Amino acid sequence: MGILGAAPAYAGESATLISADSQRCLDIARGSQEPRTPAIIFDCHGGANQQWEFTAAGELRTFDGARCLDIRGASTQPQAVVQSYPCHGGANQKWTLRPDRTIINPASGLCLTVKGGETANATGIDTWRCEATAHQQWIVGDTEPPPDDTEAPTPPSGLAISALTCRSATLKWEASTDNVGVAYYDIYRDGQALGTVNASTLTAQLALTAGASWGIYVNARDAAGNVSQASTSLQVQVPQCQADTQPPSVPTGLRGTVAGTTVTLNWTASTDNVAVTAYDIYRNSIAVGASGTLGYTDTGLSANTTYQYAVAARDAQGNVSPRSAAVSLTSGNACTDVICSTARVAQDTDIPWGLVALPNGTVLYSRRDAKDIIALNPATGAKKNLGVIPNVQGTDGEGGLLGLAIAPGFPASNPWLYIYHTSPTDNRIVRVRYVNGTLDMASLEVLLKGIGRNKYHNGGRLRFGPDGKLYATTGDAQNGAYAQDVNHLSGKVLRLNANGTPPPDNPFGNYVWSYGHRNPQGLAFDSLGRLWEQEFGDSQDETNLIVKGGNYGWPNCEGVISRSGTGCATTGYIAPKYTYRNTEASCSGIAVVRNSLYVACLLGKRLYRSEISGDRLVNVRQFFVGTYDRLRTVEPTIDGNLWMTNSDAAGDKDSIPNNTDTAIYKVTLKP
Template sequence: MHAIVGLGALTVLPAFAATPATLVSSASQRCLDVAQGNQQPGTAAIIFDCHGAANQKWEFSAAGELKTFDGARCLDVRGASTQPQAIVQSYTCNGGANQKWTLKADKTIVNAQSGLCLTVKGAATANSTGIDMWRCEGSAHQQWSVGATTPPPTDTQAPTPPSGLAISALACRSATLTWKASTDNVGIAYYDIYRDGQALGTVNASTLTAQLVLTPGANWGVYVNARDAAGNVSQASTSLQVKVPQCQVDTQPPSVPTGFRGTIAGTTATFAWSASTDNVAVTAYDIFRNNVVAGTTSTLGYTDTGLAANTTYQYTLAARDAQGNVSPRGTTLSLTSGSACADVICSTVQVATETDIPWGLAALPDGTVLYSRRDARDIILLNPVSGVKKTVGVIPNVQGTDGEGGLLGLAIPPGFPDTDSWLYVYHTSPTDNRIVRIRYLNGALDTASLEVLLKGIGRNKYHNGGRLRFGPDGKLYATTGDAQNGNYAQDTNNLAGKVLRLNPNGTPPADNPFGNYVWSYGHRNPQGLAFDSRGRLWEQEFGDSQDETNLIVKGGNYGWPNCEGVTSRSGSGCATAGYVAPKTTYRNSEGSCSGIAIVRDSLYVACLAGKRLYRSDISGDKLINARQFFVGTYDRLRTVEPAIDGNLWMANSDAAGDKDSVPNNTNTKIWKVTLKP
């Protein structure tokens, strides 16, 4: 029993004043909690089973505030109301009287502005019951005890995956999702709902249903993760494919595009046209080159790059709506390319087709390439001159995730394969993501030589990272996703949500900033890695609502999950001191970019949802002269790598089979892209 002492107008328990602790409702023995651990200002205060996480830790400030989230938020009476039943919430600390409190000897907590007491609504005791203000009666639902200030026992066991996902009341903009409960050694706290790696929302463990907001005509893979109070996240449920109906039947095509015009300079053609009309809406324009779709755009212009020299092409244009109705094609343009390259990209030649997803790619000194097949789990040697491919071996212990895990990044050291025959591989295993190396001898993998360099990297259906790159310092760099657990990204003792740096033998370099493998942190799902001529490391990262290109610095914190791109998600977000801002950001619809390459200090970024290749010049620590190429021309671009002759290799990842682990169910290609010297 603590002695109670007075501190001026404020009566507090000494230990509570000095150390964050829980506040336990006497009626229910549940804790004062900020709903779902959400740091967004205006999030309701509730009672919930005590677990001692940051959203249940409170401390009195010297000014009489009740602070949580390590001081980032204050307990607040919504709208500064002085009326009974006013809602209590977490909000940015502003020093107002509606954020000042007194802990009385009878265990009530009184608001300085209204004189009313902090009260559990309706004297209820159930999880997630809200908190409001009421006249002070000293009843059990107004009494709060200071809980233990010591942290609860460490819980490192993740819940089991949710199961039994089902959809009901499916409409064009909404549906009800249900699932069966997960189990946990301590208890489930939340369920997180996703579609194809993008967050849709979170619900408390007391409910096994969520209302989804849908996009008409979309085809989503919806899944659920369970999360416990300690922040352990389950592996994902099996994805439930949801084909969303359109809101109305539409069989009328758009009008024929007019004003179609174009010019050609060297090997680049540029087009413009006037808008078509439609009874609902025009969503895209398809540009046909010699009666084959060369690209797709939602704008009124298009650039066709990488044409063959001295060749005549026939171009036509059609408009398309959201339900696939296509207009007749309009005027045909005949354009002849020049004899010389007049742009930064000169030509593009397809060198191979694939039935699996080419993910990692390494250019060998003799002009051939090695690439990984994500779901087939093998490595292919490609001769781009003859087009001949052969399997050099299967990587053992690879397992997909029915999302984006599997056989991922490749890297070769300097001198490969003549003086150093190790091939470095990043892959998903049944239990984790890991980095291994294996000998490449006489054109084949020596599976008996395989060494596991680093294991224990968090895995999940999505957010596995996976790129590898040797730096000019001779070290191996790797990107790791947060395994759909944002807490991992900010923990420098955890390998997930990071850029890692290893010695080639798998040991951590002595000059790493945290005494382990971590080089930078605060990443969501980083993938692309490339070094510029100054030896600086650039990184490409998938975001939830926006992607980002980062210039990586030793020990840098890139903000996730508090900051995404330039958008604050919680706490002080992107304004947090020490966070490193991205060099550029992209909307998901125009990005979802994976691989990057740097050639002659120009950065090339391959994008999946955006179906395009970005190119920017590196000037100091900025990216300038940003341009877009191949918009819609080659479908979803995943991989871009420097060729040994100063050009590029590029591979795509079509939508078929991209979100499962089934081998050989895709239609993909590899191209050689010739750049202007």
């Protein structure tokens, strides 16, 4: 029997339909012919309720033709229940089995899906966006399953934009090639998903945001789920919907209060012919932050010091009002808040990514695009370049030289510096000896390779735990199927012995410690030895408390947002401890100091602080909103405070070395 179409030549024949993921059969529950009985998967037994016939009319009939596979309520929305029902020829009873073995309902454009990607008997069936994942693929009973296909398509090329307006545009590209055949193209902007189209088209209609600057790219995907490396990004500057040259009115009523070394400002709203979008805050005539509300908190000031503050209003097209009348405020003589002061210790022209504080006070940090390691003396600001790490390659996105870690007992009993980086073929973990203040490049060892890479979603944090094991975060390489495969290294938190071997007590007999992650980065242990993790989402970021063998839901569940099947209600999925909107977060690094969790955020340009209470995060506060640009990394200092690094927008999404203006700060905390 061949691959079925809408009107197969052998209409009238019947066969089982086997889920490629579970090897269980499409079944009508309990063998009942009652209308509205749900479809499920069940162990294959060949009964009449597991025999299916594709008719010339495009129906899927069972019970010797007495019932049709039907979408309840003729719904065209995702997650609609699939059931048996008397045949009536409606659009909700039409199905096509495609070459990639998905079964699509043409009216809705959605595919027959095993709920939540589950594999247990009696798991229900619904409809979902066609992604050609294993729980959407069906094998006709007497056909051979397709041969294993592990070869990814080539990257798409030739991206071009036409019909560009402030709200929409047409994107076109040139086809990828594949050893079997491309099935889908996935469209992204700066790591965020915009949509998916079938391989039969090489164009997509984009919904845009007026005034935005986007890097748009495309990945190709085959029926086996192999994802190509990304195309080259196409930079698109979206025009505004209307010309606007009129600035907002001057803010009025600026006033402030002082509590120790913290100043709180408030003011009266400005007006604008279109809309005020933000307020820029000036301290001593220097811009120190921005606010989308009518208030701002300036933290970490010097004690007993007088500051002059002013505020200016800004609209969406960059028109800025004159500054308000200034207000003079004098800080107190002691720190009364949780953050006491912030000092810039060093500047850089590349992106500081990983950072470790050595026992002697030296700070080592990686420069992502320059691919080298810097030793910093915080007392003097003096820097020493320890050399370029070999075989590092950027991805024109988020890849390059990433996380660093040192083991307990460094350097006496374990003189190794552990490094996570992107190579030309994968992401990997290596180590190199740190001897007398230098790196012995001849000693470099590759501990683990084969971690999926792509333009975005590379993960990259390293952290040694109190158990002496090395923990690492890995992104899903923009292939969500990897995240749910416990035999794949991508979309995981990994756990390694210090020598790179997998510990025998890992839950799956390999390196995987937890799974179901999209793009995890931050890692930190609390005073009880528990592991906290920070993860980038597509529209919602999350902080997780990691447990051995835990499944955190991606790609079916993102934070608390259901995306596929039973989504976040799926049995066994572990919910995050806190979620954030991307615009206020996109957080990369975390640190725990005195049982408080600090989270550094890029797009949100802020530092979150939460108190750890049991297994909850409470008293969540925000600091430095807009003050230090995009915050990437926080690490504990050896004296109980924080190191913090930033990353400006200039070179954040490319692999060009030394094209940024960044800094390393020491944040002094209240004892």
